[in-house]
Amino acid sequence: MQSTAISFSPSISLSKKPISVPTCSSKFNPISLSSSLRFNPLHSSPKFLKSPIRCSSDSSASGNPIRSGWISGPPPPPEPESVDGVKVRATSVPETAGEKPEGKALGDTLVLGSLFGLWYLFNIYFNIYNKQVLKVYPYPVTVTVIQFAVGTALVTFMWLFNLYKRPKITGGQLVAILPLAVVHVLGNLFTNMSLGKVAVSFTHTIKAMEPFFSVVLSAMFLGEMPTIWVVASLLPIAGGVGLASMTEASFNWAGFWSAMASNLTNQSRNVLSKKFMVKKEESMDNITLFSIITIMSFFLLAPAAIFMEGVKFTPSFLQAAELNVKQIYIRSLLAALCFHAYQQVSYMILQRVSPVTHSVGNCVKRVVVIVTSVLFFRSPVSPINSLGTGIALAGVFLYSRVKGIKPKTA
Template sequence: MHSSAISSSSSAAAAAADAGPLRRLSRRNPTSLDPQSLSFPSGLFPFRLSVNALSYSSSSPRPLSLISLAPRPLRAISDSDGVGETEAAPRRLLRTLQLGILFGLWYLFNIYFNIYDKQVLKVYPFPTTLTTVQLAFGSVFVILMWITNLHKKPKISLSQLVPILPLALVHALGLLFTNMSLGKVAVSFTHTIKAMEPFFTVMLSALFLGEMPTLWVLLSLVPIVGGVGLASLTEASFNWGGFWSAMASNLTYQSRNVLSKKILVEKEESLDNINLYSIITILSLFLMVPLTLFVEGAKFTPAHLQSFGLNLKEIYMRAFLSGLCFHAYQQVSYMILAEISPVTHSIGNCVKRVVVIVASVLFFRTPISPINSLGTGVALAGVFLYSRVKRINSKSS
């Protein structure tokens, strides 16, 4: 009896010693591994790992040291295995293709907007009227889109319109100042100055959102400011009106972005990014009409245009196309922003600016000196560096 007790206690001690490192699993069946402990990062293995491949069956408990991890015989693959992976690959390919098309349309519409805009402003120096006309064409497009159910009409209340109104104001002013700059200086120079958008973003975010920039963000602004200054010194079409108009455009457009973060708009399901921009466009039109009548009067009538010796069909068509392209590239930009991160969107915007500058120089045959090209390149490189720094900061946070 005594020896039996000793044998029993020694067996229990041995079992306790063997099970010491796995004391937390003492209540579980020792003949099966815990599926919760077999989670691996996605993408680590190119095949699906079956938990059953690491299990064994036994009628009696055995120490873990005796468990064999030898591979089990291969079994037939069922129809359900790998279905997610085979379906995900075409889905990812389709999404990449759609994004590529959207980026191409974004760049193409932006190029044509700047070309048609510049052509109109060369012979029709009334940027306030042109801004109103562009917003009017955009508003007509929005209404047709809603009437034809091309996009679902939003259900919005007056309480939702109030916080959107400041966004519409700065949006209208941003387009107005852009047109003023395009009417006075070359398209390439306007977009070189507009490369300073990150500078205004950092400044306004610090002032109104309390988002203090890191040292690396501040360092990335140095080539942006320096490059714009270098390009301005040697710009053949330089004048202060065009320079400050482009700067004001930067300020207003970046104010719109900051206000979008600061103002919390309670959206309904139908008020997505496209509808939000559409409402901003219509409100901007209502704000611009009285300002246009006060500043420039009714300068887009056929009689007034004929007094300038302009071809009515040609000027109306180019004004229509500039407004259509402006609204189209803004809508596509919002569609892209809904699919990717803001930092990736800003990198795409930097590339877009390069494409617009090169296209405008080739189309209008704008004379550019080597120093001017260097300044433009340095400024755009700074914008790209700023985007990369923001991406690193967003990943680390």
């Protein structure tokens, strides 16, 4: 049954005797009585009768054949959905029916706002705890493996206890996901390398260059040529990052190029996902894909970490390095939990909003992370450095707004 625009007042009493209802003009019929409906005041929805009854009048204003009385028979053909542009929908609806969509919309808005808040909060704490660990423990490969290990444990826990649907993965899917896992490993590894070398605020300022790499890689491998508006939005991004780099107190080339390599690999992951994951399986939503990539990333990077840095996370090694074992373990665990949590929440938001809205939210998130990290670590920031960062972030915001504009076709 269709929803209605007509509500019956509870003060109206129904007569037991059948009454003759005159038929209105054919041009306008405000109330259409269904031939197969019976009104039951105990229920909000009408009941179907085995033998349908229809009511017709003994007069017609438009000259139609006259019918009288209560006639039992097959239902008449459905009336047109609209008469003279007026849609007629006759079914019973409570007077407060309009309140439910408003309440539901308010609830959805609160949930979405909470998700954005968690996304920002988890990202802030990840950067703070991660920087605290990398500042005294200069082994970014091991730190990255720990983050993937904790994420793998969380995913396994959710699948074992049915907190999230366990997917059925085929060998072909694993082969298709493998390149995504490789660039995912490299992207997070380069980010941690940069965070260990320069200030958090500078790393995220450089990472504002991600749109530039996205445009270049999409044009090279997907044939997606940018519009003039997109190209124009890249200019303030590049200029702002260059201005901030020239005046950054913690600048060094290792941190700079690590952040740039992170931009390249992260955007390569997006391009590869478009190129190789065009046909999305029913069980392969964004969160499931991220969970599988996390597990594969752990098994890919763990051997490399042992080969490159050795086993240097044991209590004996940390004590020999005169580090606070408990503090390092707790902060590493919290950073790993926040790392996995903020990416999970990010995908949950992406399922609720458009990619443009998500991109704008990501731009705002970067601003929040930069400001909070400067305040927490008391990083020295010059006015010119702040100006360069602001110009770069403004360019990112502009890019997120104009990248959906399609070029006009002749």
